[in-house]
Amino acid sequence: MVKDKKIVCRCEDITEEEIIEAIHEGYTDIESLKRYVGFATGPCQGKTCLYHVIRILARETGKSIEEIGITVPRQPIKPVPFAVFAGQSEEEEEE
Amino acid sequence: MKDKAEVVVIGGGVNGLGVAYWLAKKGLDDVVVLEKSYLGSGASGRNTGGVRQQWASKYNIILARESVKMFEKLSDELNFNIMFRQTGYLILIWDEEELEQFKKNVKLQNSLGVPSKIITPEEAKEIVPPLNIKNIIAATFCKKDGVLHPLALVWGYERALKRMGIEINTFTEVKDIKVENGEIKEVVTNRGNIKTNIVVNATGPHAPIIGKMVGVDIPITPYRHEIMVSEPLQPILDPMILSFKHGLYVTQTNRGEIIGGISTDEKPGYDIRGTVQFAERFSRAIVEIIPQMKYVNMLRQWAGLYDMTPDAQPIIGPTEGVHEMIQINGFSGHGVMLNPISVKLVAELIVDGKTSIDISPLSLDRFKEPMEVKEKLVVG
Numbered sequence: 001m002v003k004d005k006k007i008v009c010r011c012e013d014i015t016e017e018e019i020i021e022a023i024h025e026g027y028t029d030i031e032s033l034k035r036y037v038g039f040a041t042g043p044c045q046g047k048t049c050l051y052h053v054i055r056i057l058a059r060e061t062g063k064s065i066e067e068i069g070i071t072v073p074r075q076p077i078k079p080v081p082f083a084v085f086a087g088q089s090e091e092e093e094e095e
Numbered sequence: 096m097k098d099k100a101e102v103v104v105i106g107g108g109v110n111g112l113g114v115a116y117w118l119a120k121k122g123l124d125d126v127v128v129l130e131k132s133y134l135g136s137g138a139s140g141r142n143t144g145g146v147r148q149q150w151a152s153k154y155n156i157i158l159a160r161e162s163v164k165m166f167e168k169l170s171d172e173l174n175f176n177i178m179f180r181q182t183g184y185l186i187l188i189w190d191e192e193e194l195e196q197f198k199k200n201v202k203l204q205n206s207l208g209v210p211s212k213i214i215t216p217e218e219a220k221e222i223v224p225p226l227n228i229k230n231i232i233a234a235t236f237c238k239k240d241g242v243l244h245p246l247a248l249v250w251g252y253e254r255a256l257k258r259m260g261i262e263i264n265t266f267t268e269v270k271d272i273k274v275e276n277g278e279i280k281e282v283v284t285n286r287g288n289i290k291t292n293i294v295v296n297a298t299g300p301h302a303p304i305i306g307k308m309v310g311v312d313i314p315i316t317p318y319r320h321e322i323m324v325s326e327p328l329q330p331i332l333d334p335m336i337l338s339f340k341h342g343l344y345v346t347q348t349n350r351g352e353i354i355g356g357i358s359t360d361e362k363p364g365y366d367i368r369g370t371v372q373f374a375e376r377f378s379r380a381i382v383e384i385i386p387q388m389k390y391v392n393m394l395r396q397w398a399g400l401y402d403m404t405p406d407a408q409p410i411i412g413p414t415e416g417v418h419e420m421i422q423i424n425g426f427s428g429h430g431v432m433l434n435p436i437s438v439k440l441v442a443e444l445i446v447d448g449k450t451s452i453d454i455s456p457l458s459l460d461r462f463k464e465p466m467e468v469k470e471k472l473v474v475g
Binding site for chain 2 (some may be wrong): 002029031032034040041043045072073074075076079080081082083084086087088
C-alpha cells in the first residue's frame with residue numbers, strides 16, 4: 001500500500017505521510033503533533049489512531065514508546081448530546 | 096543551546112514568541128526563547144482565539160484595536176495562515192441595567208475608533224438565525240471583531256523565528272535567575288545556563304514564579320477556565336456570541352465545531368482538569384441560547400489558566416528594582432487578542448527605549464496605588 005493513501009486517523013482523514021511530514025517539520029512530541037496534525041481530535045478521540053501515531057513517531061524519531069507517552073484524554077470520552085448534560089430529554093419539544 | 100544571549104525570552108506562547116519575532120525584525124537577533132514544555136502548551140493553545148475590541152477600559156480597547164489592524168495583515172506577514180476571520184462579536188443584553196452599561200461601553204469604544212453598536216434582538220437574529228431572542232432586550236455588535244486559530248499564531252511565529260535563525264528551546268525550564276545589584280546576569284535552566292542582561296517574562300500564570308527568582312512580587316492569580324468543542328456542523332454561527340449573564344462565549348471553528356466556554360466557580364490554582372460542572376453549565380446555557388443545539392454532541396472539553404491581575408488588565412513594561420526584566424503577562428485571559436501590538440511595544444521598549452503608544456500606566460508599579468479602573472468585561 002502506498003504511504004500517502006494509508007489513512008491513520010479515520011475521523012479526520014489524516015494519512016501516514018502527513019504525520020511523517022509533520023514529524024520531520026519538528027513536531028516530535030506527541031502533544032504538539034496531535035495539535036499540528038489534528039489526529040485524536042475527532043469523534044473517536046484517538047481510540048483508533050493514537051497507537052498507530054505513537055508507533056510512527058517512535059519509528060521516525062528513535063524514541064521509545066514509553067518515552068513518547070500518550071495524549072491527555074478529553075472528557076466526555078464518547079460524544080454526548082448537550083441535552084443530556086443540560087438535563088433535558090432529546091425528545092422534549094422546544095419551547 | 097547558546098550559553099549567552101542579549102535577550103532571553105521566557106515563555107513559548109504567543110507573547111514570548113511574538114516578542115522574539117519583533118526583536119529580530121528590529122535587528123536584535125541575539126535572542127533565545129525558553130519554553131518548559133512544548134510551544135503553545137499553556138493558555139496560548141487552550142483558548143478560542145476570540146479577538147474582541149468591545150471592552151470597558153481604555154487600554155484594553157486601544158490594545159485590541161491596534162491588534163486587529165495587525166491581525167488583518169499577519170497571515171501575509173508571517174507567510175502562515177492564522178485563519179483570522181472578522182465575523183464580529185455579538186454581546187447579548189438581558190436587562191435594562193446591562194443595557195445602560197453597554198451604552199456607556201459602546202460610547203467609549205466609538206470615541207476610540209471601534210465601530211461597535213447597539214442593535215435590536217431582531218437584528219441579532221439576522222446575524223445568527225438560530226439564536227433564541229425571546230428574553231434578550233438588545234445586543235451589541237462589532238463587525239470588525241473576529242476569531243483566529245491561536246495555535247496557528249504560535250506556529251506562524253515559530254516558523255518566522257526559525258527563518259530568522261532565532262534559537263527556540265522547548266522542554267527547557269528556567270530554575271533560577273541570577274541578579275547582582277539589580278542587574279540580571281544569568282538564567283539557570285535544567286539544560287544549562289545562559290548569560291544575559293535582559294529577560295522577558297512572558298509566562299502568563301507562571302509569571303509570579305519567575306518574578307520571585309529576582310525578588311519581585313507580581314500580583315497574578317491563576318484561575319482554571321474550561322472550554323469545549325462539539326462535533327463539526329454545517330456553518331450556522333459566524334460571530335462569537337457573548338453573554339455576561341451566563342459568563343458564556345461561543346462560536347464555530349472553521350472546521351465546523353461549536354467551540355466555547357462558560358464561567359465556573361473556581362478557586363485560584365494551577366489544576367487544569369475538566370469538570371462535569373462545566374459540561375452541565377455550558378450545555379444548559381447553549382440549549383437556552385441556541386435551542387437546536389440540544390441534538391448536537393459535545394466531543395471534548397479541556398481547560399487552561401487565566402492569569403488574572405487585580406484590575407484584569409495586562410502588565411507590560413520594565414520592572415522596578417530589576418529594570419532589565421520586561422514583563423508581558425497578566426492578560427487575564429486575553430493574551431491572544433491583545434498579542435500583536437503588545438509584543439511590538441515590548442520590542443520597541445527593549446530596542447528603542449521608548450514605545451509608540453504610551454503604555455506606562457500598564458507597568459507593574461501601578462499596583463502600588465489603589466485601582467482606578469477595573470475591567471469588568473471578563474468572560475468564561
